[in-house]
Amino acid sequence: MIPSRSLALLAARSSSARALRSWPAAHVATRRTDYGLTRWRAGQRIWETTTATPLSEGGDEGKKQDLSPSEEQESGRFDVKSNESILFFDNLFPLKLTPLLSRQTETDQQLTDLLKRFNSSSLGIMDPIQLVKRAIPDNLPIKVTEILPRLKDGGAFVKFEYDASLNATEIEAKLLKKLREEPIKPWFNPFSRIRARLVRGVPWLEDLHRYPSPLLMVEFVPPEPGAAPEELPEEVLYSLFRRYGKIADIIPQPADSKITPRYAQIGFPVLRDTIMARNCLHGFILGEAQGGGKNGTKLRLSYVKREKGHSIWNWITTHPRIVIPIVAALIAGVSVMIFDPIRMFFIKVHVQHSLRYTDWRIYKWFKSQTGSFYFHKKEEHIEGLGTIWKHRKDLIEQLQSWLDGSSDTFIVVTGPRGSGKAEMVMSQTLSGRKNVVLIDCKPITEANGEAGTIKRLAAAVGYRPVFSWANSISSMIDLAVQGTTGVKSGFSETLESQLNKILHTTATALKNVALSERHKTDKDATISEDAYLEAHPEQRPIIVVDNFLHKNEDSSIVYDMIAEWAATVVQNNIAHVVFLTSDSAYSKSLTKAMPDRVFRTLSLGDLDADVAKNFVVTRLEEDLKREAQEQEEQGEENKKVPPRPSLAGLDDGIKVLGGRLTDLEFLARRLKAGQTPHEAVEEIVTEDATDIAKMYLLGRTADADRRWSIEQAWHLIKALSENPTLRYHQVLLSPTFASSLSSNATNGEAAIESLAGAELITVKTHRGRPQTIEAGKPLHQAAFGVLVKDRVLRAKMDLAVLTEMAKVEAKNIDTVEKELQLLGGLPRHTGESAGRVMYLLSKLDAGQRKIAQFEKEMGGLKKILNEEY
Structure with missing residues (x-):
């Protein structure tokens, strides 16, 4: 029921201003919101306007006009009568509300309520409906019956009644004149005014997720089914749409296009011009006089979504062969910029030992206050080395002089394993x-896989952080990309490239370390960095490469890369490099890296008998002294004098063991445990013989890539047990080395070199050529004698050698027989072939005699194997 005060106001429309403030009230029930339409009713608030009920002149309540709301809701179109028209007001709502409309839970009604809460009564001038009321002139004889907000279009449809004597075009002209003379600007867009246009078509009131776009699709459809529409030319489209704003372009449908219905695209520079044109001309029918053809043409408008936002992404996804290498390069560049400075810092800390607390003054002070004060575990070291260092004083001083002087080549310290190279x-x-x-x-070199190799090399030089695991993932990505695009992405790196990167970064850090002591106050501060490093060799860091060619594998790239990198830092005067190796063939790898330099070499051999005996005695005395001191610290009542080991027969034991440092230390430990020198040496020799049998004779720990056979190893062991020195070429010409049937031991020289690398034997050279073969160390010489005295082992190995030699002779006889058969097939025998036949027959007879002799010896050996354990 409408209040009496409202009826009085509506009946007393004496002035236009008063009439504007008292719009027709509605007395209808609240309508549902369907198709995204919200009906505003003026009976309660100006926001809630819906279909108005006209009042009689006398103030009585008139009849309610039923506009078939269900029909409108189902069709999504207005129910417009003959005396009604529709205006579209633009710029009433901000277009930024569009993202909120994409949520299914949001409707126009909820958003309207949100705006009502935002626009409180104190902000009534910002009310969009107040803006519509202010836009309509007071002298315009129309009556608003319905207002429908279009939030995603930023405007609203206003349906109004007018007198039959008026024309809707005149009403539009007066409204446009009022808005030009008195522009109204919304609160959210103070630089743009509100616009209004007469709706000429039939607007489609949809709530689909189709949002405004600057480009319109204009489809030409028939007004009635079965009729043929007319495709409008650009001139007609321009005259229709130009009134709504400046047109950027009109794009007609290609002539050869088979798409129906026919269409054209119209682009507007301003988005709100597109919205106005779409809402005013959708469903507009052009007659024959306007160029619409005999049956007329209906315009169906829709927004065209431009793919500008995804054009870059589409180009990226369609050009993987170009994009993926660029992305890989960018990732590599960023990683270099971020991680390389961090890695160089850690390398410098590792080289300079900046974080090693044992060098701090406070630690040294605490240690001087209490001798038993330790923050870390005490490092194990060999006692009694003072005697050895006195013996090798000349070598130590020579090496120090080379490191203090200007050296542009490698320093190589050679010697058998256990000779104390690293300690010295x-x-x-x-x-x-x-x-x-x-x-x-x-x-x-003993790391498992490429990731382990990278990780251990990085730890050796202090290179961190290192992502060794990332290479496996990068390889998988590279493989997948290569399978799809046919081009490697470049994400994965080879082992060689990653090791080279670590070594290159290390070289740069070492150069910075060498230049860290340089100051501006120095006399030679003006010279270049290279000249400074060359003039100050004492400032260069020192790189010690231990266990170089430890495995002596030709296929390992680690040795080659370290040698090449070392050559680079030496030639550039960045650092001194000292190689420690037990391999006598080290010159091959180092010469390849530095072919124009002569290496400075120091060779460490076994100790003399007197020095070796002094070392063992000194080691025992230091151990006894340390134990006595520990017992003394525990208390007088627990003090016991440790027994002094017997040294009778020590000279004979040292003659057997030789001067190898590790063997002498082993002897000292056993003497300390209470054994006599004779017992200790006998046990050491027996253990060494057992190890040799397992590694070289029984094949239990044999390497699949070895280049020697068990028969060749036994031949050397047996020959060296009888004679400590063998002629190199005499061994090379023996049947076991010259005619081996093992596939991996056909080359006799390679077999000898491999056995020397395994330290079973030692090859002595004379003027650069191999001359003699000896045992790998004196302990091996004694162990060879123990192995040969084992009758069962000797019978087994001799049987293997004789079996191989018998097979070799049988193979030679087979070759002779084939040639005799070939000669016997000749049509006639001549004197020239008689000599060859006699030679082959004598060779056949000699081979058969050897096989008979071998079988006789094999029978005796088999008897030993059958009778003895």
Whole structure:
């Protein structure tokens, strides 16, 4: 029921201003929101206007006009009568509400309520409906009956009644004149005014997720089914749409296009011009006079979504062969910019030992206050080395002089394993020296897989962080990309490239370390960095490469890369490099890296008998002294004098063991445990013989890639047990080495070189050529004698050698027989062939005699194997 006060206001429309403030009230029930339409009713608030009920002149309540709401809701179109028209007001709502409309839970009604809460009563001037009321002139004889907001279009449809004597075009002209003279600007867009246009077509009131776009699709459809529409030319389209705003372009449908219905595209520079044109001309029918053809043409408008936002992404996805390498390069560049400075910092810290607390003053002070104060586990070291260092004082001083002088070549310290190369270099020559880095090749080459190799090399030089695991993932990505595009992405790197990257970064950090002591106040501060490094060899860091060619594998690239990298830092005066190796063939790898230099070499051999005996005695005395001191610290009542081991027969034991440092230390430990020198040496020799039998004779730990056979190893063991020195070429010409049937031991020289690398034997050279063969170390010489005295082992190995030699002779006889058969097939025998036949027959007879002799010896050996354990 409408209040009496409202009826009085509506009846007393004496002035236009008063009439504007008292719009027709509605007395209808609240309508549902369907198709995204919200009906505003003026009976309660100006936001809630719906179909109006006209009042009689006398103020009585008139009849309610039923506009078939169900029909409108189902069709999505207005029910417009003959005396009604529709205006579209633009710029009433911000278009930024469009993302909120994409949510299914949001409707126009909910958003309208949101705007009502935002626009409180104190902000009534910002009310969109108040803006519509202000836009309509007071002298315009129309009556608003319905207002439908279009939030995603930023405007609203206003349906109004007018007198039959008026024309809707005149009403539109007066409204446009009012808006030009008195522009109204919304609160959310103060730089743009509200616009209004007469709706000429039939607007489609949809709530689909189709949002405004600057490009319109204009489809030409028949007004009635079965009729043929007319395709409008650009001139007609321009005259229709130009009134709604400046047109950027009109794109007609290609003539050869088979798409129906025919269409054209119209682009507007301003989005709100597109919205106005679409809402005013959708469903407009052009007659024959306007160019619409005999049956007329209906315009069906829709927004065309432009793919501008995805054009870059589409180009990227369609050009993987170009994009993927660029992305890989960018990732590599970013990683270099971010991680390389961090890695160089850690390498410098590792070389300079900046974080090693044992060098801190406070640690040294605490240690001086209490001798038993340790923050870390005490490192194990060999006692009694003072005697050895005195014996090798000349070598230590020579090495120090080379490191202090200007050297542009490698320093190589050679010697058998266990000769104390690393101890002499690290603990004596470089004791107290700054900027020393040790690279142990043994753990690097023995690592499992490429990731382990990278990780261990990085740890040796202090290179961190290192993402060794990422290479596997990168390889999988590279493989997948190559399978789809046919081009490698470049994400994965080879082992060689990654090792080269680590070594290159290390070289740069070492150069910075060498230049870290340079100051502006120096006399030669003006010279270049290279000249400074060449003039100050004492400032260069020292790189010690231990266990170089430890495995002596030709296929390993680690040794070659380290050698080439070392050659680079030496030639550029960045650092001194000292190689520690037990391989006598080290010159092959190093000459390849530095072919124009002569290496400076120091060779460490076995100790003399007197020095070896002094070492063992000194080691025992230091151990006894340390134990006595520990017992003394425990208390007088627990003090016991440790028994002194017997040294009778020590000279004979040292003659057997030789001067190898590790063997002498082993002897000292056994003497300390209470054994006599004779018992200790006998046990050491027996253990060494057992190890040799397992590694070289029984094949239990044989390497699949070895280049020697068990028969060749036994031949050398047996020959050296009888004679400690063998002629190199005499061994090479023996049947076991010259005619071996093993597939991996056909080359006799390679077999000898491989056995020397395994330290079973030692090859002595004379003027660069191999001359003699000896046991790998004196302990092996004694172990060879123990192995030969084992009758069962000797019978087994001799049987294997004789079996192979018998097979060799049988193979030679087979070759002779084939040639005799060939000669016997000749049509006639001549004197020239008689000599060849006699030679072959004598060779056949000699071979058969050898086989008979071998079988006789094999019978005796088999008897031993059958009777003895």
